[in-house]
Amino acid sequence: MRTRNSSGRPAAGPWPGRLLLGLFLLVTAVLILFPLVAAFLGSFMTNAEIAAGGKLVPSVWQFANYKEAWVQANFSRFAWNSLFVSAATTVGTLIVASMAAYVVERMKFPGKALFVGLQASTMFVAIGAVVLRPQFQLMVDLNLNTSLWGVILILISSHAYIFFILLSFLQGISRELDEAARIDGCSSAGIYWRIVLPLLRPALGVGALFTFCGAWNEYLRPLVFTLNNPNLQTLTVGLSYLRYGSSAAVQTHYLLAGACLSILPLLAAYLVANKSFMQMTAGSLKG
Structure with missing residues (x-):
């Protein structure tokens, strides 16, 4: 049951906790998905691009x-x-x-x-x-x-x-x-x-x-x-x-x-x- 403030309106929910939980889940998702995304994009690069590093998206997509x-x-x-x-x-x-x-x-x-x-x-x-x-x-x-x-x-x-x-x-x-x-x-x-x-x-x-x-x-x-x-x-x-x-x-x-x-x-x-x-x-x- 939600509490009410002095004006009779419902008090705000525990938004700091929800915000921290959302940030934690977001960071976790990025840490898990980033290596997969990097590997997928790297599979379309040339070997020279991968060795040089510093790029996430290939210059030319090598589908071959x-x-x-x-x-x-x-x-x-x-x-x-x-x-x-x-x-x-x-x-x-x-x-x-x-x-x-x-x-x-x-x-x-x-x-x-x-x-x-x-x-x-x-x-x-x-x-x-x-x-x-x-x-x-x-x-x-x-x-x-x-x-x-x-x-x-x-x-x-x-x-x-x-x-x-x-x-x-x-x-x-x-x-x-x-x-x-x-x-x-x-x-x-x-x-x-x-x-x-x-x-x-x-x-x-x-x-x-x-x-x-x-x-x-x-x-x-x-x-x-x-x-x-x-x-x-x-x-x-x-x-x-x-x-x-x-x-x-x-x-x-x-x-x-x-x-x-x-x-x-x-x-x-x-x-x-x-x-x-x-x-x-x-x-x-x-x-």
Whole structure:
């Protein structure tokens, strides 16, 4: 309720706080967007303009940079490999994480608390490249070190944060739906497939976006697993070929053009999953 001054008129709102909040959001937006805008505009410059610096807008727009980046980086091949890895990782992660969340939330089994604790530990213990050697050796033993399936399986195993997203959303789904389905003769698998998964659609959309973006931006593991087979390299690895030309000259303009092209699938994924974000936000506000 707004207060009134001595004249009976409503007193002014907390405009200083709103002004400071607006300025903070504006500065944050500029800091986030400026590098993206600079990279996009730089992708239309010549290499000499980028090296000279001091200019944000190109003197002459070099649209041919994108064509050269596409050809030199074998963009179509690497983009297909990245799409395959990202799509397979996303589908596999959603299946594994949703099944794990359903079992943890709806069933009782020995070691349940230990399982959840192990899942949480993988999120807070950053071991990075330390496990790369054992992972590669494991894929060698499985004869998957020469294919992208080794990378996909490793990325699917890193599903802890998606597991907790789905678990928290699943906790808001009434158990009475499960009980009604069991009365009608539905099995646990049927409840998961026919009831849980449709109701988890907003959380699955958010989880799919996070997983797809993480797999698309993965660099180290695709690099290690495809050193002996360049045709299987992903786009993040292939973009490094644009750094230097045949004469060992720096090609920053082609590198920026390739980077801008590589962002397009991520933007498309966000547009597709945007509705899921809105539904998740609305659900959290209602809760």
